[in-house]
Amino acid sequence: MTRKYFGTDGIRGRTNQPPMTAEIAMKVGQAAGAYFLRGSHRHRVLIGKDTRLSGYMVESALTAGFTSVGMDVVLVGPMPTPAVAMLTRSMRADLGVMVSASHNPFADNGIKLFGPDGYKLSDEAEAEIERMIDGAPPLAPSEGIGRARRIDDAQGRYIHAAKSSFPEHLRLDGLRVVIDCANGAAYKVAPTALWELGAELIQLGVDPNGVNINDKVGSTAPQALQAKVVETRADIGIALDGDADRLIVVDDLGQIVDGDQLMALIATAAARDGRLNGNAVVATIMSNLGLERLLGEKGITLHRTPVGDRYVVEAMRQGGFNIGGEQSGHIVLADHATTGDGLVAALQVMAELVASGQPAHRLLRQFDPLPQLLKNVRFTGGAPLDGDTVKATIAAAEAELGGTGRLVIRKSGTEPLIRVMAEGEDQALVADVVDRICDAVRKAG
Incomplete structure (x- = not known):
């Protein structure tokens, strides 16, 4: 099916060019708002964003669209995509919106939609909203226009949720961690969570200025992280992308560790502790055959999907599986999140690092990847x-x-x-x- 607005992960494009204009963003707000106006309760949408300059424009346009059809808006400011998904569900909002173009340069932006359950919308829901974008929106009467407000404790709620995924009997005391937040959405919450768990932090990519997101930092440009890990003799390096749903790890020797190795570590640890649902992992067709062989040796089945974290999540939900992801570093841990969460996945890796007492270069080399x-x-x-x-x-x-x-x-x-x-x-x-x-x-x- 040919789409006019939605791609494989929401709507994305260069700002001030279709489809990423203020006009279209307002229409998206109207269409998505109207689609989720169900029942007689007061309807609410939660909107988060990353640190792009254009986020102000897109956020404001969406707010105008949602309020014009009678939906109240809760603005949480710069927050990771998984935080928006989590808050949408915990605050019982009717839908959630993340304004971000993920790992793209600052000139791009995007709109991701989440249902009240915190999951990305189905193809069918996106198709219906897309049809409504070009139609006449059902505007609310004057007395029914929505209100907008900002909340100040959203970051604290997400930090608490992320830390809750870390084993209670462990701490990160004495662990030297380089954290690279890509000058993106997690620039405050990720360092705070790690510091509160006891880590000794060296920070990169935590000074966003609106135009430096993903600029020579983050999971798609890990060279600075590699150099800093070696320079500071850190135990591990963590790189997130612009909206913090993806991570790449660097070991203590400065070597990059991709999502396949991370899934292998997290899944085998879960199987060891009896926490691996269905004794299976979900990954895409791009994951290395070495991962499949390692899991097979341990009696764990690997289910493959088309490329895209939404397909991974769909397969996980259908099969009742709780661990999945992509080689690129989207790790989905269904026990803790409804979408990829770079910080939560990093915490599971660091928990194993602390518990094992091994250096990262040894622990994180779970298998030899095939060429x-x-x-x-x-x-x-x-x-x-x-x-x-x-x-x-x-x-x-x-x-x-x-x-x-x-x-x-x-x-x-x-x-x-x-x-x-x-x-x-x-x-x-x-x-x-x-x-x-x-x-x-x-x-x-």
Whole structure:
């Protein structure tokens, strides 16, 4: 189904250009507000944002839209995406909104919607809201216009919830932690939570100015974190992204640890303690085959989904599983959150680090990843994957990888790109098959 506004994770784009204009944001508020006007109670929406300059504009436009259809607005200011999801549910709001473009540069922004249960909306709900955006909104009568107010204790509520996920019998005393908040939404709450648990902190990316979010800091630019961990001889480094639903860890030697290794650690610890629902983990098709093999050796099943944390969450809910995530660092821990939560996931990793007494470089190397290579090929139109030559090249590559590797080829949901990923035990073969497929796609497109 072709979408005009919504993509794979809400609405996103460059600010002051469609679909990320004040006018469209107001219409989104009207449409989403009208969609959730159910029952006779006083309706409420909770709005959070990251630290982008454009957040003021989008927040104000959404507020105008929601209040115009009769919905009260609660503004919580800069807060992580998982905090907005948590507060939406705990405050019994009718919906929640996060204004953020996640790991994108400051010039972009986005709108993510959460239902009253704290989960992202279904495709069907987004499609209906999208239809309503271009329609005539049912404006409230003059006496029924909504009110807006800010609350001051939202950060404290989320910090308490995040700390509650950390084992009560443990503390972070003596642990030297470098925390990089990407100059984003968690710049206050993440350092505060870690400090209150006893960690010795070195902070990066905690001075947002509206235009420096994700700028050479955060989970998508971990070089500064790596250097600081080595420089300060820290025990571990934690990098969040702009809205703090993703994390990347750096060990005590300055080496990057991706989401697959983190899922392996968290899941095996949960299985050990009898806390792994269904004895299974949910991950996407991009997670390394090494993760699947490690879990299999421990009797844990890996369920794979399409790329996107919403698909991971859907599979977790359907199967009753409590641990899932993505290689990119979106870790979903259903016992504590309804969406990816970088801080909560980091706390589970640090709990294991403290309890084990091992250095991070040893504890976090749960498996040896198989060589994996991903390349993107831009195409100008048509359907290059449907060509006979491309199909034959893919079939030949699959035969060569045999049972010792995997091939994942998919069309990007946001750009005219074909993503080609291969992994296997033979690194040279992996590189060769990816290059051959990319070349065939390039010629076909």
